[in-house]
Every structure is written in C-alpha cells, then in structure tokens.
Amino acid sequence: MILNNKLKKIKIQKLLSYLDQVRKIHEKYMSNGKIFIHTIELRKINDKILVLIKEINLQDNEELKSSSLDLIEHLDEWISIWDKEKNRRTPSNDDEFIFNGYKKYPKNFENLLIQQSIKLDEVE
Numbered sequence: 738m739i740l741n742n743k744l745k746k747i748k749i750q751k752l753l754s755y756l757d758q759v760r761k762i763h764e765k766y767m768s769n770g771k772i773f774i775h776t777i778e779l780r781k782i783n784d785k786i787l788v789l790i791k792e793i794n795l796q797d798n799e800e801l802k803s804s805s806l807d808l809i810e811h812l813d814e815w816i817s818i819w820d821k822e823k824n825r826r827t828p829s830n831d832d833e834f835i836f837n838g839y840k841k842y843p844k845n846f847e848n849l850l851i852q853q854s855i856k857l858d859e860v861e
Contacts, residue, residue, distance in 0.1 A: 746857040748793045749850055755786045759822055773834035780819055782804035783812050801853055807843040 759782050766775035790809060795801045822836045 742857045742860050745793060745798050746854055748789060749854045749857070752786065752789050752793065753787065753847065753850055755782055755853075756850075759781050759786070771835050772830065773828040773832045775831040776819060776834050777830075780816065783816055787812050787816075795853070798849070798853055801846075801849040804843045804846045804849050807840065807845050811840045811842050 759779060762775055762778045762782070766772070766779070766800075769775065790805055793805075795805045813825065818836050818839050822834070827832075828834050
C-alpha cells in the first residue's frame with residue numbers, strides 16, 4: 738500500500754508539473770499574438786497529461802474523480818478541435834491560431850491534486 742501511495746504521489750507531482758508547464762506556455766501564447774507554435778507545445782503536453790491522468794487512480798476522492806473527468810473531457814475536445822483546425826488551415830509557426838468550442842478547463846483540479854498529494858504524505 739505504501740509503495741502504491743508513493744508511486745501515486747510521484748505521478749501526481751509529475752501531473753502538477755505538466756499543468757504548470759501548460760500554464761506557462763498558455764501565458765506565452767496569450768501574450769505573443771496567439772501564434773501556432775505555442776499551440777504545438779500545448780498539444781504535446783496535453784497528450785502527456787491525458788496519458789498520466791488515466792494512469793493515476795483518483796477513484797478514492799469523488800470531487801477529484803469528477804474534476805479529473807472534466808479535465809479529460811476538456812483535453813479530448815481541445816485536441817480534437819486543434820487537430821481539425823490544424824489540418825483545415827495548415828498554419829505556419831507564426832500564424833495566429835485561435836479556436837473555440839471545447840469544454841472549459843476545470844480550475845479547481847490543481848488544488849484538488851495538491852490536497853490529494855498532502856493526504857498521501859499523511860498516510861506514509
């Protein structure tokens with residue numbers, strides 16, 4: 738059980754790191770003319786987030802489970818729309834790349850993850 742908790746905590750920390758990277762890249766995207774190159778970076782990290790979040794068992798916390806499902810839905814929709822727009826428009830790296838129509842990012846997700854990580858520390 739302790740090993741599972743340690744592994745889960747490591748994965749949660751990695752997920753938090755990815756979410757931090759996304760926030761920083763999104764800030765660059767917003768402040769630099771919303772150009773395509775930044776969305777390429779976001780796309781790559783969003784894929785990693787999806788894989789990792791599906792590996793972590795968040796079933797023991799109902800609020801976190803619900804928020805993680807919201808994040809999965811957000812990322813799945815974002816990636817789907819990104820792929821369609823990229824193929825439709827074939828933008829160059831410096832082209833403005835704006836698209837809409839996907840579920841909003843669950844802003845409470847990170848705080849819930851941090852709380853879960855703290856709980857795992859208490860169990861050790």
